[in-house]
Amino acid sequence: MYPNSIEKLIECFRKLPSVGRKTAERYAMALVEMNKDEAREFAQAVLEVTDKIKYCSICGHLTEKELCSICEDENRDHNTICVVQNPKDVLAIERIGLYKGVYHVLHGAISTTRGILPEDINIESLLKRINDDTKEIILATNSTIEGDTTALYLSKILKNYPHVFVTRLASGLPTGGNLDYVDDVTLIRALQGRIKQ
Template identity: 50%
Template sequence: MSKFIPSINKLIDEFSKLPGIGKKSAQRLAFYVINMEQSDAYNFAESILEVKRKIKYCEKCFNITESELCDICSDQKRDHTVICVVESPRDLIAIENTKEFRGYYHVLHGAISPMDGIGPNEIKIRELILRLQEDDSNEIIIATNPTIEGEATAMYISKLLKGTDIKVTRLAHGIPVGGDLEYADEITLAKAIEGRRVL
C-alpha cells in the first residue's frame, strides 16, 4: 500500500517515466513541485505544453524546429555539398557547438537495432536517400554513435550509397584528448589505430 495520496502518487509515476529517473528521484521531484510557488508550477507546466504544441520536425533534415525549416536548413551560407548524418537532435547540437562543421545535417531519429525491432524503415534513411537524389551534395559524414547499432547503421547507409558519386566518410573515433591509453578499452584503442592520420 502506498504511503502517498493519489495526486502525489500520480505525479511520482509521471516523473518516474522520464529517462534516468528512478522512484526515489521521482519522489524528490514531486515534493519539489509541491513546494513550488503556484506561479512557478504553472510556468513549468505551461512550458511543457508549449513545447508539445510548437515543436515539430524540419521538413528537410528532421531536426526539431518551430517552423517548416530549422534555422540550419534556412541558412543559405552553409556548405550545401556536405551533409552530416546524426542519430538525434542532441547529436546535431553537440556537433554545432564545436563550430567546426558548416554543412547541413540529416537526423535519423535512431539507429538500426534488430534486437529492439528497429530496422531501416523505422528511422529516416529512406528520406536521406531521397534527399541525396534531389540535392547537389557530394559527401555525407556519418556521425552515428560508436555503438553496435551506430556501426550497423553506418554500414547500411554506406552500402546503399556504394556505386554513387557521393563520398561517404565516417566520424573518427578513438582516444579522447587528455585521456590515458592505459584506461582506454580495446575497442576504443582499435578504432584509434584504425582512424590514425598523418601528422
C-alpha cells in the same frame, strides 16, 4: 504512500531518462512546494514544448517552424550532410563550431535485438535529399553496435550514388559512447580525421 495526485506526478517524472523512484519523488515534492504561479509556468512550458516543437521537414532536427535554423541558413554548405541518430547529436557537433554543412537526423538506429529496421528510421528521406550537387555524406552515428550497423547499412546503400563521397567519423570515439557525451577535442579529431567508406 503519497496522495494520488502526487503519486501520479511521481509516475510522470519516472518516464524521464535516468529518473528512478527516489529522484522522481524529489522532483514531485519540489513541485508541491512551488507557489501556484511557478507551478503554472512549469506546466505551461511542458505544454508549449509539445505544441510548438516539431521536426524540420528537410533534416528532422527540432524546430518551431517548417525548417530548422540550420536548413534555413544560406551560409551553410547544403551539399555536405552529416547523418546523426538524434537531435542531441546535432547540438553536440554544433557546439564545437567546426562543421559548416547541414544534418540529417535518423531518429534512431537499426537494431536487430530491438527489432528496429531500416524503414523504421529516417533513411528514405535522406536518400530523397541526395541530388547531383551532393558532395559528401558524413556518417556520424554513435560508436555502438547499433550505430555501427546503421553506418554500415548506409554506406552500402550510398554506393548507389557514386558521385557522393561517403565518410565515417574517425575512430577514437569511445566504443559504446554516444556522440553527445564525447568531449569536444575528441569530437573535433573524429570530424577532422573522418575516413572514406
